[in-house]
Amino acid sequence: MSSQPIISVKNLIKNFGQIPAVKGISFDVEPGELFAFLGPNGAGKSTTIKMLTTVLEPTSGDILLNGFNPVEHPAAVRRSFGIVFQDPTLDNDLTAYENMEYHAVLYAVPKSVYVPRIKELMELVELWDRRKSFVRDFSGGMKRRLEIARGLLHHPKVFFLDEPTVGLDPQTRNHIWNYIRELNTRERTTIFFTTHYMDEAERQASRIAVVDHGTIVATGTATDLKAQTKTTSLEDAFLALTGKVIRSEEASAADTMRAHARAWRR
Amino acid sequence: MNSFNATLRIIYTLWLRQVKRYWRSPARIVGSLGQPLLFLIALGYGLGAVFQQAGQGNFISFLAPGIMCMAILFTSIFSGIEIIWDKQFGFLKETLVAPVSRWTIMFGRTLGGATVALIQGVIVFLLALALGFHPTNFWMIIPALFFMLLIALLFTALGTAIASRLNDMQGFQLIMNFVVMPIFFLSGAIFPLDKVPVALAIVVKINPLSYGIDAVRSLLVGNAVFSLAVDATVLIAVGALLMTLGAWLFSGIQA
């Protein structure tokens, strides 16, 4: 791999007030990779993605995405990526189709392209028949499917998916991953995703970074990680790397702090 | 497709979203007419006789332009504040990561919110007619619409600017009591400016809404305090300032 990395991160740090969320991580992603972030709850995966996508400003550290720094050139960075956030970002008071169209126009996809593509994608996630329904009437899984379809509408250089397939049935997950992989081969789109499904990471990722407590504890292919930990499954490798302690207690303490931080902000 | 056309389509789409959300919620339309109606009836009929005795003429006719502008003020500020909902429901992130300049987002949203407020102002105009409001010349509503739009743009931008610094609806009461109500009551909406104490007159002159009401009132029933040129200049200047401020605060949002 001699090309310039499409994502380059050096010593990235993010503190929320006193709470450190990302503690100095560094990694590179090459163009066309399917790169996965794996890590327990609260590891700092979403926070890192938010910094890469101009949503949050880093406390310190350097990021280059498609050659641009998100803090200095947010517009250029925004033109380079697409994203499906972990939390829902749909307008409940618009119909499914209107949500798609809003996205297409904001990303300057020409009408002659987006009209057939919206149909194709909504058929892919089996929502075409429900295109005129208001999103507020959708189930959680339907909303998720719509968000993924929307994210795929414009074809960016880098595509971030933060736990895209949570709550989706295996058929839909399969459909969606086939589409993403096709996009990856056909347009050399770089895919950066997070997941808690080990099988998904093993099947889809060309390279995996395991994140824990705001740092990267291992990087490599699924095979590398298994070899490195002398385990036979990615799940065992993951547990060997991140320990068996459940993060819920810690996360809930952090969440309480986070609620306080939010209430007192400004 | 050139980028100018693309920008226009983005502004249109942002505008359309605001208008659709308004149109689809009849409860909100009817609900926000309650207050102006109450003011027209209670003040218009309640104080009408006193006003006439003081030699000031027909109070409903004096009051109606003020209440039209009040409806515009309230609806605009709320349209702007709607951004807080977008933050809480996550939709704002979808807009914020889009490759669109913050100024375009601000402009499209503001235009949409202002359109909604303008419609609300027109509905109050029609209600006032039904309650006995006699404009000197009915057709002067057309130039008055221009000033109503300026008022709507200015206060939607103000609402948006305030809301980009808030994270939940808890600040709502604060905005209501310390921004919206003072702007309304200290604007000449419900009393003539020629007999008020100097201190109050100064406050009124600082308030941009006063200029909007002055323009709408002088077009519909006469008695201007400032000139239309002054009114337009103040509204456009303050509106542009708030729009710029809003776009700037907007680009500072972290989600």
Ligand SMILES: Nc1ncnc2c1ncn2[C@@H]1O[C@H](COP(=O)(O)OP(=O)(O)OP(=O)(O)O)[C@@H](O)[C@H]1O
């Ligand atoms: N806005 C915020 N304010 C304060 N703390 C935050 C905020 N966002 C995240 N955090 C904290 O930062 C840490 C990392 O959170 P993050 O959402 O990045 O985890 P994650 O790896 O995505 O976890 P999950 O798998 O549960 O999605 C957590 O401790 C979280 O509580």
Ligand SMILES: [Mg+2]
């Ligand atoms: Mg997360």
